[in-house]
């Protein structure tokens with residue numbers, strides 16, 4: 179037992195307590211979840227001390243000119259698995275390469291998952307994760323804790339973790355060998371509710387997946403395409419619905435990790451419409467790819483892209499999920515970064531059920547969401563901030579320390595060039611993994627500077643991180659956003675001066691109708707996206723919001739061709755698989 183490990187004090191050496199700790203970022207456009215405005219930001223000792231114009235600051239302060247760029251709150255990735263022993267192997271990105279890569283892409287905080295080994299208590303597993311992470315993290319981090327079993331002991335440890343160790347979220351699985359049954363989920367949700375924690379679920383119907391996999395293998399379908407075939411999206415949707423129903427019985431807030439399909443998003447939408455405290459996270463992988471290596475290839479699964487729930491063959495899925503983020507059907511984006519090298523993926527070369535599940539994303543999430551969201555015209559820069567940072571901070575009770583640019587907040591800031599373009603490649607990424615699921619993708623949206631706790635860690639393409647400089651950050655229970663939303667107004671940082679309008683004044687009537695049509699569409703239509711009809715004419719729309727008439731919900735010829743090719747894969751000749759890579 180390591181005692182109370184929360185927030186160990188790391189002394190700043192005297193030579194660093196100088197002007198090096200002072201930074202002024204001038205001329206940038208500050209973006210918050212609901213505002214965009216021109217202000218300078220002055221940072222001292224890792225904290226935002228002043229914001230405004232013509233600030234009076236000490237001499238010798240370093241100045242960064244952010245003219246033409248946005249200032250974003252550093253990304254918070256609420257879903258990573260660094261140094262994770264899983265499916266007979268270990269993920270290759272550890273807390274050093276993982277957080278270093280995160281920073282390279284504009285993410286300044288991650289939340290990883292403690293996963294107890296068989297027979298290990300939650301507390302021991304938590305201490306082990308702290309030991310693995312503390313000396314390695316280059317940015318701040320927090321921990322969720324997974325519950326691979328249910329018992330009185332687990333129940334007690336949950337309480338200790340919440341009361342003494344800064345944990346406020348527990349993840350349950352509805353698939354894999356370590357899934358909980360419905361009764362156990364009920365008990366775990368009940369305990370979360372009592373403690374003021376948040377229940378998280380990996381929602382897929384595990385027993386049905388196991389049966390499907392058995393049948394497919396018996397038919398000779400052994401390749402990676404069997405992964406998605408055994409886990410069709412209705413099994414995700416069914417489990418999301420079940421989890422929402424169970425959580426409702428005990429009034430427990432529920433966070434659905436990695437919503438990967440339209441059908442699952444629809445279940446989240448229904449639960450939220452029904453008044454449920456349900457939050458949905460989707461992944462960079464699901465927004466940036468769709469079960470093919472690129473949008474220009476026919477539907478094909480490869481071992482490198484295997485994660486659970488799987489990438490969906492429906493090419494409309496990424497746009498649908500992005501629209502769900504725009505409409506607040508979904509609230510967050512994570513990476514679920516859980517990387518395995520090619521040689522590890524080959525553990526499943528003869529049997530798709532043995533392919534270690536997981537993909538990269540911690541480095542590329544911000545660029546992918548910008549490209550597919552803001553650059554594509556589906557979300558505004560403010561909504562980008564909400565879904566990449568602010569909402570995670572609010573749900574896990576880190577706000578306003580994290581997730582916003584405001585006086586008193588941690589100086590985790592990204593100077594973001596929304597027009598610069600980069601091409602994602604394993605040749606240039608900072609992750610330890612030897613391939614990248616977004617290989618070749620061109621993304622607008624590049625971090626020019628990444629400032630982590632007041633330190634400039636990325637500038638002019640040069641990454642200078644400090645191993646072990648990040649801290650564990652407590653996530654206190656009873657997050658106001660989740661448990662007492664009426665208190666959020668008090669927490670919201672105030673600012674001086676009027677906002678600089680970032681968007682044309684909206685014609686609210688049209689905007690509302692657009693949102694309504696899209697929302698109804700998600701709820702109403704699962705399989706016939708081209709049947710959508712919208713009465714909306716030209717009208718104004720929010721900045722970055724694409725008119726639904728331009729949406730790929732209307733499937734084109736080309737996309738239909740892709741879908742047909744997917745049918746071929748579903749019935750491979752002679753039951754043979756279509757190749758591993």
Ligand SMILES: NC(=O)NCCC(=O)O
Nearest residue numbers: 380485486514516535536
């Ligand atoms: N998602 C995935 O395939 N791998 C990571 C483990 C998990 O989140 O289920």
Ligand SMILES: [Zn+2]
Nearest residue numbers: 257259514516
């Ligand atoms: Zn995960």
